[in-house]
Amino acid sequence: MKEDQQSIPGSTPGRRALLRLAACTGAAATVHVLTADPAGAPGPPAPAKPRPAAGPQRAAAPLKPSAYRLRPMTAYAPPRLGAARPPVRHKPFLRMDAPGRTMVLTFDDGPDPRYTPDILKTLRRHGARAMFFVCGEMAVDNQDLLREMVDDGHIIGNHSWDHPLMPKLSRSRIRSQLERTSDVVENAVREAPRWYRAPYGAWNRASFEIGADLGMEPLGWTVDTLDWTEPGSSAIIHRVRAGAGAGVVVLSHDAGGNRSGTVRALRTYLPELLDQGYRITVPHL
Structure with a gap:
C-alpha cells in the first residue's frame, strides 16, 4: 500500500x-x-x-x-x-556456487506416498538434505510429507500445479499454476517456496517474471539422471557417478511414474558421494 x-x-x-x-x-x-x-x-x-x-x-x-x-x-x-523480491532472471541457475565439494540433490513431481517416504528415510539415515520441487495437485493431498521435508531440513520448491508446458500458457494461467502451489505449501509449512523449476525445464520470459514476482528464484540442473524413463537403478547410479562434481545439481523424480529405481539408486550413490568427500546439502538465498 x-x-x-x-x-x-x-x-x-x-x-x-x-x-x-x-x-x-x-x-x-x-x-x-x-x-x-x-x-x-x-x-x-x-x-x-x-x-x-x-x-x-x-x-x-x-x-x-x-x-x-x-x-x-x-x-x-x-x-x-x-x-x-529477487531480480527477474533470463535463465535459471544450473549449478550452485558453494565452497568445497558441494552437491545438490533435487527430486521433482511429488510428493508421492509410494516413493517419497523411502527417499526421505535414506536422506535422514545419512544426514543429507535435498530439494523437493512439488506439484500442487500432489502436495495438496500429502501435506504431512511436506511437513516431514521441512522438519528434516529439506527445501521445498514450486514445480507448478499439474506440470504443464509453461510457454503454451497465458500469463494468467502461469500465475495460477505457481500461485496455487505456493499457497498449498505455505498453508502446510507456514512458508512459501523461494525456488521454482519449470516443468520439462521449459522456461519463458513470463515464467521468470511471475516467479520473481512471487518471491522465487529459478533453478535448473546440471546432471539429469533420466530416471523419468525408468531405466533401472544401475543406469541412474552410473549417471550420478559420471556427473558428480563441485556445485553440481542432480535432477531426479519422486513421482510421475514408477520411481522404485530412483529409490534404490539413492541408497547406493548417496553413501558413495559422502565417502568421496562430497557435502550433500541445499542452497541458501
Missing part, C-alpha cells in the same frame, strides 16, 4: 486561521489512511471535532496472509514487508 503525500501551503501572518484549519484537515486524512486496515484494527482517538458520518461503512474482508506478498500497514505498527 502506498501512502498519499500531502503538501502544506506556506505560512503568512494573515493566514494563520486558514493554516490551522488545513493542518487539522491533513491530520484527519492521515488517520483515515493509517486505520484503513483490512484486519479491522482499532484506530487512534477521534479528533475533537469529528465530521458527521456519511453513513454506515462495511468492514473490509480480512486478507489471507502470504509470505510472498506485502502485508497491509496497521495503525499501531510499522509496515510489515514480505521477503524482498
Whole structure:
C-alpha cells in the first residue's frame, strides 16, 4: 500500500486561521489512511471535532496472509514487508556456487506416498538434505510429507500445479499454476517456496517474471539422471557417478511414474558421494 503525500501551503501572518484549519484537515486524512486496515484494527482517538458520518461503512474482508506478498500497514505498527523480491532472471541457475565439494540433490513431481517416504528415510539415515520441487495437485493431498521435508531440513520448491508446458500458457494461467502451489505449501509449512523449476525445464520470459514476482528464484540442473524413463537403478547410479562434481545439481523424480529405481539408486550413490568427500546439502538465498 502506498501512502498519499500531502503538501502544506506556506505560512503568512494573515493566514494563520486558514493554516490551522488545513493542518487539522491533513491530520484527519492521515488517520483515515493509517486505520484503513483490512484486519479491522482499532484506530487512534477521534479528533475533537469529528465530521458527521456519511453513513454506515462495511468492514473490509480480512486478507489471507502470504509470505510472498506485502502485508497491509496497521495503525499501531510499522509496515510489515514480505521477503524482498529477487531480480527477474533470463535463465535459471544450473549449478550452485558453494565452497568445497558441494552437491545438490533435487527430486521433482511429488510428493508421492509410494516413493517419497523411502527417499526421505535414506536422506535422514545419512544426514543429507535435498530439494523437493512439488506439484500442487500432489502436495495438496500429502501435506504431512511436506511437513516431514521441512522438519528434516529439506527445501521445498514450486514445480507448478499439474506440470504443464509453461510457454503454451497465458500469463494468467502461469500465475495460477505457481500461485496455487505456493499457497498449498505455505498453508502446510507456514512458508512459501523461494525456488521454482519449470516443468520439462521449459522456461519463458513470463515464467521468470511471475516467479520473481512471487518471491522465487529459478533453478535448473546440471546432471539429469533420466530416471523419468525408468531405466533401472544401475543406469541412474552410473549417471550420478559420471556427473558428480563441485556445485553440481542432480535432477531426479519422486513421482510421475514408477520411481522404485530412483529409490534404490539413492541408497547406493548417496553413501558413495559422502565417502568421496562430497557435502550433500541445499542452497541458501
